[in-house]
Amino acid sequence: VFRYRRAETTDEGDTVTVTIHDVAREAGVSASTVSRAMTGGTVSSATRATVMDAAARLGYRPNRAARGLTTGRTGALGLLVPDLGNPYFAEVIKGVAARTRTRDQPLLVSDTDEDSGLERDTIASLRRSTDGLVLCSPRADDAALAEIARGGPTVLINRRVDGIPSVTSNMTDGVEQALRHLSALGHTRVAYLCGPADSWAERSRSEGMALGASIGVEVVRIPAIAPTFDGGVYAADLALTTGATAIIAFNDLIALGVLNRLTSRGISVPAEMSLIGHDDIEMATMSHPGLTTVSVSTVKLGTTAAELLLRLLAADRADAGHEPAATVVLPSALVVRRTTDLAPTAQHGRS
Amino acid sequence: VFRYRRAETTDEGDTVTVTIHDVAREAGVSASTVSRAMTGGTVSSATRATVMDAAARLGYRPNRAARGLTTGRTGALGLLVPDLGNPYFAEVIKGVAARTRTRDQPLLVSDTDEDSGLERDTIASLRRSTDGLVLCSPRADDAALAEIARGGPTVLINRRVDGIPSVTSNMTDGVEQALRHLSALGHTRVAYLCGPADSWAERSRSEGMALGASIGVEVVRIPAIAPTFDGGVYAADLALTTGATAIIAFNDLIALGVLNRLTSRGISVPAEMSLIGHDDIEMATMSHPGLTTVSVSTVKLGTTAAELLLRLLAADRADAGHEPAATVVLPSALVVRRTTDLAPTAQHGRS
């Protein structure tokens, strides 16, 4: 009854839409057969070939909106990170994007600006325009996350909640390696600069710090440092008052802030103070001296999460019996650069 | 003839979809009236109120796919940046996202990994799932961009092409300020670390460097430095061979690399070598010493571009006569921190 705008500009510049019916006519089959051929339904391989050929000849592109209207799916995936400006999360994004790009699935990325109020709304909004969500280091509590996961396919990064698939790095192990490294260098008193108290990552790393007691390293905790460069600048002075000869920071950003502050105060790293970060962001290689840090394959965190989500979606479509939620733990490894050295006391002993 | 999955989980946990017809019934009007009320059509303010009320009561959310099917619009916007890991672009993203968030429009973000081959494909893919695109520092040549812009509403960031709306920062002016600052400090020979030769940003900044000739500053160009930290590390040694007493880098990342390398080689910044970056990324404040740099309101670049794009879309819908493409130029300002000081020669003169 009325003219609809027909989109899709061809190379010749004229504007035509080729629909599933055009392909059907060209291939001499019905529209449903075309649909089946395109979406992997039961078609004889001969007709499938004919159809694919016709589609290619006509330059057919399925209309996402139309498909979405019938299937209820959007074809898009969503990813939520605390802060786009944090290079750690940027790498996670790249990992997820790498996986979705190969399937030509649109990826919606949002950040919450580290604000948990925003997190709720953003998730709801993302949910409505995607088929599944990857939540990176979410702030919400377990109950809220369970609720969110009930709303649709969900994969967690750096967070573990019963019943929800997740990918995490082995932070506890990473921190333990850091502690052992320091212990081997003769340090007996190290300050730990804690991250956000409510974060799962903080709890995991904190757990690793517990190793100190059993290997003769006294750990002094400095609570609730903002996981930023400025947080580190602030924390450096506090750490200095503890009598520690080494510092383990919640993340690299904090460590870099510490390094900057110590340098400004004329305290030599690593001669007078050793320093270890966490995450191995690119910047960690750029500092002077290069930062010793717990390295995590951040990109892989992203690709793995995307993989898990895709698997979830496939299982969903096949109405497969719900298997237990996959829980992948990626290894951590301490990368020793130049901010760690023998403890000053040990050095005396050495000379 | 068959059961469709009805989505939308309510607070009670049961799964119901409320459609425009439900609202129509509740409000005692026809579906078309509801549609008009929701989309700003001609409705009496009384019925509009009734409809909005009914919609709110029922918790009605328009189905994006259905709307898209009839209108040909997706409601989403796209943004393409060269590299998600570059903090400069991260801020641009935040700017765009801030604007789209208020309208609850999904934002699709992709990066090209600084690869111009990927750029073409990614743009095509983004185009199909969005109503309009913001292209940040695109690598494609003018003709290709004109072609892309013909494919749908497009706004450029840090690039100017005839007929396409754009937002840029005044890089030429920024670089001129840098040069004047150096001149005032007595520098007479400065090395300029060029960015990618084919980039618009490089041409703009290069233009600013031309000022040197007229204010008695000799400029030595070092061509085609990768716009990364490592690029800077590499360039530092080259710059040292030129006899320059100051360096202006294409961007902060390069400058930070230079700073790192100079520090490693035991060359004091700024005593022996002054250094200026460009962009004023957050990291520039974190270096030691703090980096003197050309500051650009990166977030505003993003919000302005989003604003322009939204305006374009609105005009499109209203079939408004095409006005000339808007070209917004945001100011630049030199931020003097601690990497610039009197030229060594001038210092001698001073003592």
Next chain:
DNA sequence: ATGAAAGCGCTAACAC
């Protein structure tokens, strides 16, 4: 200012 009706492009139940 409002309602009726058609149809956007696609998929899925059903019959053969």
Next chain:
DNA sequence: GTGTTAGCGCTTTCAT
């Protein structure tokens, strides 16, 4: 394995 058919939820023309 394939065609027929109905309908997903919405917007818009047309008539009133």
